[in-house]
Amino acid sequence: MENINIKIENTTNNTIIKFVSDTLIVNRGSYEYNNIDEAKGAPFIQQLFYLPFVKKVFVGANFIAIQRFDIVEWEDVQEEVRSQIEAYINTGKKVIEENNDTKKEAIEVYAEVTPNPSVMKFGTNKALTQSDIELKNIEEASLYSPLAKALFNFPFVKEIFVSENYISITKYDVVEWNEVYQEVRTFIRTYLQDNKVILSEIPQKKAQEENQIQVENLDETSTKIVEILEEHIKPAVASDGGNIAFKSYNPENKQVNVILQGACSGCPSSTITLKNGIEALLKEMLPNQINEVIAING
Incomplete structure (x- = not known):
């Protein structure tokens, strides 16, 4: 069996880092565990909670994200954790039994600045689309994306780009991102948690325009x-x-x-x-x- 590799990725929250696999960890959903009791039925997640600095564990399709307590810095322990996760996954055992009723689905949305001051990136652990799509106005959004249409109701939203696991929003200059990004982040997270439609079926013509x-x-x-x-x-x-x-x-x-x-x-x-x-x-x-x-x- 081919070895599965785990790499470390930082997030915008310096207490959280992601351990990203080059293959799927879970087949559906994303899960959040706040303590060892919630991880009942997921032995490896419980094993992680035995590490004294582990505060929360998030599991997505191809990653495990861990939030630490302030008793350590990630640079002191991240390689040890990475090796532990990689070793477990290479045993072929499941990280989560997905028919287990004790797990909690979690949607996380991270706001990230970009080199373009007009654009904010909102990353998420939920798959959004298999085909990138750019929407220039609410009329286009009405045809292709109920989520984008809802976002265009914010008066400062100019354009929207939806990719596999993030949304980039271009704003008008009437506001600064530090004034509104938290509201947008919360809106996107709530929308995704409510399992509302992200993209309508994209007509072939639009797909060809985008690709x-x-x-x-x-x-x-x-x-x-x-x-x-x-x-x-x-x-x-x-x-x-x-x-x-x-x-x-x-x-x-x-x-x-x-x-x-x-x-x-x-x-x-x-x-x-x-x-x-x-x-x-x-x-x-x-x-x-x-x-x-x-x-x-x-």
């Missing part, structure tokens, strides 16, 4: 460009609440056209990222095939 081009229809160079964007670029921009979508490649002038979405759209630093990051990487990995990368929407 731009079907990979199977691309030439060899374009396919390689898409692969590089997916593997090397998208994870980095997603961590900042953004997305980059391939639009086209012109083999005659060797120009790549992309579309920036979410926090990347209209970001003051996006031009620097585009030229010094994306363009430089493509030139390095596809020598003599790339002259320029242009964002056609910014």
Whole structure:
């Protein structure tokens, strides 16, 4: 059996870190345990509570997040905990028996600043969509996303980008994020806890607009460009609440056209990222095939 690896990810709350697996830990739901008694029926979670600094444990599809008491710093104990989790998961035993009635479903929403001062990223431990979608106004949201439509009722919301496990919201300049982000975070969390519809079924036309081009229809160079964007670029921009979508490649002038979405759209630093990051990487990995990368929407 292939070894399962666990990596450590920080969160915006310095008392909580995530131990992220490269495979599923639970198949459905997400769970919160506040003490060892609540973890009855989940022996490994109980084992974690024997560590004296463990305050709360959250379990999502592919991660275990732990909140610590202030008696230690994470840097002193996180590697030991990571090794313990990795060793247990590699035994093949289940972290949670999902038919156990003692577990509690938990929805967590984290607000994170982005390089774009107009955009706030709201990350969550609940899967939101399998297809990224950008909604420019309430009319589009009415067609595709009841959640986005509800968010557009906030008068300061300008645009919304929904990805796998986060929502990036672009605001108008009438307010500052520090004045309103907590209200938005609470709204999203309550909406998700109530199990309301996030996205309606996205029509194929809209999906094509968002994803731009079907990979199977691309030439060899374009396919390689898409692969590089997916593997090397998208994870980095997603961590900042953004997305980059391939639009086209012109083999005659060797120009790549992309579309920036979410926090990347209209970001003051996006031009620097585009030229010094994306363009430089493509030139390095596809020598003599790339002259320029242009964002056609910014």
